[in-house]
Amino acid sequence: MPELPEVETIRRELAKKIRDKTISGVKINNAKVIKEPGVEAFRRGLKGEKIREIIRRGKVLILQFRPDKFLVIHLRISGWILYGDEAKTARVVFKLSDGKCLNYMNQRLLGELRLMRDYRDLKFIKELGPEPFELTLEEFKALLDGRKTKIKALLLEQKLIAGIGNIYAQEALFLARIDPRRTAASLTPAEIKKLYTEIVSVLKEAIANRGSSVDSYRNTQGESGGMEKRLKVYARKGKPCYVCGRPLQKISLGGRGTCFCAFCQK
């Protein structure tokens, strides 16, 4: 799925396009993605609701209608939101009162929609770690302290830090020149500081470039991001390292593909 920068891009675009618009109807092409309440209650509960706020928490997108009514949108892998005309391949179409549609795209059907009284009651959200931009260096240090897990796996733990996924974990480690196989506890204070800086920096760069479109992800206009051209290691196995020119390696860490430069990342 879209990671923090992609979801933040969607949030910003939607804030301009759909705030204060009303949902006039919901077309459900695949009920599998609706996790709560039931399909009919979901449809009924949304009809006539005005969108007041568009919120992001980690990789989760949330539409707020009332103080006690929220649509929680988890894109997971392959999810994105297309604004405009109704899309044939949309899993769910939210029709707006001005004739436009919010199409919930999700090829792999792993995404989840929930209509809830409070998104903060969702277990996943409750347990989510702090937003990277609100995390201090000292707090980041404390998260790594004593942890024997590999640093790359740790960065993906949403309970520790919200929003980093498999692209930006690899990118941040490359930028910080840290081998993804190192244990978290083995990082020196200088390395922790560098990694912290690079995480914040790469996420900001990605947001500024409207995210990475490496597979199905598109922005709300259906356009590619721009960050994919700037990625240094993700999906670049065998290609030359931008720093030393040696071919990048690919290994599996925690069941996820991981590209890195075995020479530059120590």
Add this chain to the structure above:
DNA sequence: AATGGGACCTGCGCGC
């Protein structure tokens, strides 16, 4: 606590 595997899904690109 850490790691590995599988599950959930669809569809793409690759080698044969």
Add this chain to the structure above:
DNA sequence: TGCGCGCAGGTCCCAT
């Protein structure tokens, strides 16, 4: 051309 396989931005759950 067609088929089987591996793989894909996420997360959960179980076993060791």
